[in-house]
Amino acid sequence: MLALKLLAVFLMGAAVGILYRVPRSLLLYGSLNAMLAWLAMYGFAGYGGNAIGANFCGGLMVGLVAELLARLLRKPATIFVIPGFIPLVPGREAFMTMRFFVEREYSQAVAMGVQTLFIAGAIAFGIFVSVTVYRLILTYQKKESGIGYADKG
Amino acid sequence: MAREIGKQTGKEESAPVKPITLEQTVNLAILAGEVMLMNGAETSRVEETMEHIARAGGAGEVESFVIPTGVFLTVTDPAGQSITTMRRVRDRTINLDRIAKVNELSRRLADNRLDFAEASALLGRISRERTGFSLFPSMLAAGLVGGAYAVLQNGMPSEVAAAFFSAFIVRYIAHIVSRLHGVRFTFEFLGALVAALVGTILHGFWPVLGRDIIIVGGIMPLVPGVAITNAIRDIIAGDLLSGISRGAEAALTSMAVAMGVVIILAVAGW
Numbered sequence: 288m289l290a291l292k293l294l295a296v297f298l299m300g301a302a303v304g305i306l307y308r309v310p311r312s313l314l315l316y317g318s319l320n321a322m323l324a325w326l327a328m329y330g331f332a333g334y335g336g337n338a339i340g341a342n343f344c345g346g347l348m349v350g351l352v353a354e355l356l357a358r359l360l361r362k363p364a365t366i367f368v369i370p371g372f373i374p375l376v377p378g379r380e381a382f383m384t385m386r387f388f389v390e391r392e393y394s395q396a397v398a399m400g401v402q403t404l405f406i407a408g409a410i411a412f413g414i415f416v417s418v419t420v421y422r423l424i425l426t427y428q429k430k431e432s433g434i435g436y437a438d439k440g
Numbered sequence: 441m442a443r444e445i446g447k448q449t450g451k452e453e454s455a456p457v458k459p460i461t462l463e464q465t466v467n468l469a470i471l472a473g474e475v476m477l478m479n480g481a482e483t484s485r486v487e488e489t490m491e492h493i494a495r496a497g498g499a500g501e502v503e504s505f506v507i508p509t510g511v512f513l514t515v516t517d518p519a520g521q522s523i524t525t526m527r528r529v530r531d532r533t534i535n536l537d538r539i540a541k542v543n544e545l546s547r548r549l550a551d552n553r554l555d556f557a558e559a560s561a562l563l564g565r566i567s568r569e570r571t572g573f574s575l576f577p578s579m580l581a582a583g584l585v586g587g588a589y590a591v592l593q594n595g596m597p598s599e600v601a602a603a604f605f606s607a608f609i610v611r612y613i614a615h616i617v618s619r620l621h622g623v624r625f626t627f628e629f630l631g632a633l634v635a636a637l638v639g640t641i642l643h644g645f646w647p648v649l650g651r652d653i654i655i656v657g658g659i660m661p662l663v664p665g666v667a668i669t670n671a672i673r674d675i676i677a678g679d680l681l682s683g684i685s686r687g688a689e690a691a692l693t694s695m696a697v698a699m700g701v702v703i704i705l706a707v708a709g710w
Contacts, residue, residue: 292592299588305573305581306611306661308535363485363543365673366536369665373585376663378656379593385698386652389705411672418676 289329296325300370309366316356317370324348324371338402339409345375346413353414354421368414377406460556465497466515466523468560473504473511474527475567476542479535480666484677485543486511492546497556508532508685534666537571575615582611586657595653602649603657606638610658625696628662632700635659640708655701664693 300321304314328345332338349371357364380403387396473490481489486506494502494515501516509529516522545562548554554562573581586607590600610631617627635658643651667690674683 295588295591298584299592302581302584302588303665305578306585307665308537308571308573310537310540313540361544361547362540363481363536365480365482365666365669366540368669368673369536372669373660373663373665374589374592376660378589378660378663379652381694381698382652382656382659382701385702386705389702411668414669414672415676418673422676 292329293322293326296321296374299374303370303373304366307369309370310362313360313362313366314370316360317367320349320352320356320367320371321374323352325374328375339405342375342377342406343409343413346372346410346415347417348413349375349410350414350417351421354418364418372410372414375410377403380406460497462497462499462515462517462521462523464556464560465494465499466513466525468497468556468563469493469502469515470511470513470525470527471560471567472542472546472563473506473513474529475563476539477506477508477511477529478532479538480532480670481539481543482670482673482677483507483679483682484674485539489542489546492550493559496546496549496552496559506679506682508682508689535571538566541566575612579608579611579615582661583608585661586610589660590653590657593653593656595650595657596648598646599649599653600657602639602642602654606635606642606654606658607661609638610635610661625692628664628693628696629700631662632659632697633704634700635662636701636704640704659697659701662693662697664690667693 297318300318301314303321304317309317324345327348328341331344332341336344349368353364353367353371356362356367380399384396384400384403387393387399469490472493473486476486476489483506487504490504490511490513491502494513497515498517499515500518500520501514501522503514505512510526511529512524512526514522514524542563545554545559545566549556549559583604584607587600587604590603595603613631613634614627617630636655638658639651639654642649642654667686671683671686671690674680674686
């Protein structure tokens, strides 16, 4: 089951890359990021973490891997971020929110809506944190080594 | 700073054969900025690219201001003459391939690995060429996104196939609607409408198939990935105006998707 899901995430990353017209040679890197991020999320959730924390971990992984790949391959990090986080998007939760609203189960709808927002926010904040920390480390290293300029890739 | 001065003097020694006029520099830089912004680059990247190109053209000072709907650029040459231009960006698409290409072009220009005339020819070609996949492969890709998401939600093989079909059709709707330029959020709304319709109809014929999983798979390709990513990156970079407006774009897109689904669910009779 895990292998099947990993395969699905891999294909999903590549497919998202095709939809957003990522350069063909970089499709596999997007898939790689998607798999790592999803594994981080799945692993954390498997060890008893809640959905919000798990998605935060996923987001952290997305940002970190994307920045590393961007620096390694000298390409914009966006190319790796988008395929990375799409498999984490809380589509099911968002849908259940709508469904509960239509069914007039307002208290459940609001609860599910808040969960959707928190998951989405956790992914975004995970990316935010890892990119910021990565930039901070780079700035610190530059100051230490005295190199004046770093290419953001 | 020291690096830039060093680079400029280096350039004057090596290649003063054909001087580049200020107009040429400004035109190339703003075209690059426009192409990047139209194809979904984040604000700081557009600004950096324009600055790289203008400096490679021998500019003294470069100031730029980029918002999601327009590019402003002022270039001052060492003699103190300056030109200010702006471009309004109306049609926005998503093409990360072009962004990567223009990005590389500006870096090569900045490192003197590319001639200025070559660069303008290349940029013209990048802005005109058709990249990416044609309709059928991108429909398959959209289907794959939907189907894979159904797998992640523990869908049965038949549900995965149904979700694939639903997302596949949604991409075709996008192809039809993309001819109506200037009407925002129509594609997301209609796409979600169709995904919900497909889910409801398939569930009606074969109750074994979960309706929810088909709809969720169908709306996955509609997630505003670029808007979300750019909103985050713009806010990190301190481009608050762009970040907020891109966040609003992402929120409104999600709202359009939600409305499309809600209408079908409500009509289908709850």
